[in-house]
Amino acid sequence: MQGKEPDMPSISELELPHLAMDAPRFAENAAAHFAVARAEHSWLAKCVFGYVVHDYDAIKELMWMDDKMHIAQDRVIDVMGARGTPWGRFQEENIFSLSGAAHKRIRDLVAPAFTPRQANLHRGLMRKVIAELLDEWAPKRAFDFEEFAASFPIAVMCSLIGAPLSAIPQIKSSLEAIGLSHSMDRSLLPWMQEAMATLDAFIDGLIAERRAGQRPTEEPDLLDALIAAHDHDGLTRRELVDLLITLMAGGYDTSKNLLTLIMHKMLDRPEDYARCAADLDYCRKVVEEMMRYQAISTAMRETHEDIVYRDVYIPSGTMLFFALPVATRDPRVVPDPDIFDPERVQVKKHIGFGRGNHLCIGQYIARAQIEEGLHLIAQRITSPRSPGPNGWRPFFGASGISGLPIEFEPA
Secondary structure, eight states, X not given: OOOOOTTOOBGGGSOOOBOOTTSTTGGXXXXXXXXXXXXXXXXXXXXXXXXXXXXXXXXXXXXXXXXXXEOOHHHHHHHHTOTTSHHHHHHHHSTTTXXXXXXXXXXXXXXXXXXXXXXXXXXXXXXXXXXXXXXXXXXXXXXXXXXXXXXXXXXXHHHHTTOOGGXXXXXXXXXXXXXXXXXXXXXXXXXXXXXXXHHHHHHHHHHHHHHTTOOSOSSOOHHHHHHHHHHHSOOOHHHHHHHHHHHHHHHHHHHHHXXXXXXXXXXXXXXXXXXXXXXXXXXXXXXXXXXXXXXXXOEEEEESSOEEETTEEEOTTOEEEEOGGGTTOOTTTXXXXXXXXXXXXXXXXXXXXXXXXXXXXXXXXXXHHHHHHHHHHHHHEEEEEOSOOSOBOOSSSBOOBSOOEEEEEEO
């Protein structure tokens, strides 16, 4: 614990700019809002629920202080009025919410299934899934790209755990609801509660079928590995179900939102889009540049110890939001940060997947499936055009576009 020096300002005493991150269209032009805030204070701002850290180095350094902070799910549950509910319990107990030894125990059990090597082994399956989806969707010549993009990560995850693709309509809405868990919008709580019941029943049924010997192939899959962790390594039944829900929801949001943002950007960049069709490695560059330009998730922490950082006293119980989506839209960090350039060398690499012990465990699967998806989409959906997004998701939690109608020529 660090003490406060007599002349040291407390974070609450600073004159800080206010960021209306709860405003409906804040995410549409978040970088511009943060540029204004940065001119008033180099690394801090206020928001309706606490304080926002927006400087690249400050985010990296503070997020390494995992021993002094925890994921602030208690605050989210209180804001949502969800104490004692199934959704509230899930928010408290899933792997993303745990800290210390409890988090490490579960993460260590599942980490071998999420290495870069394992993600690359799944690329053939990813290509098969996106090709089948394109066979269904491309002949339409027009659709909501966000809705299409939502089907892709669900289908990949279903394939990884041996669930039938016919389950997608059943669980798609539920994963969308869970993805809005950190939006701080109380009106969504009934939808989230319904989603928890749907996903609980779906995962329970899947586990029961596997234990009964029903399986799509003889090859072992991710569900087999997690059931083995339950049977032999101390993973409880509740932890097993919660982990599968978390993996599905986490993979869904990142991949769907990022792929939709990429398509939105490519609409005005036909040469880049054509390169994506021809060159898988260029797709990798596009994905990494989009993560730099406009990442998805704002990380949230609550301090449980006093912290002194850059001569500012941050007392225990302070809510901090780490603005990962704009950390590398700062001219002090990246030259010409508002120019989208897939060929740029990222000297200071984006931190869109987080930092510290809660670094996104599924990042390599997310990267692989977006790269493979973009490569095949660009081959099959040509000359895309759109009037623009229907709207934007809340900046809190997992942000992105809400509805992107497109018209195109099928190849």
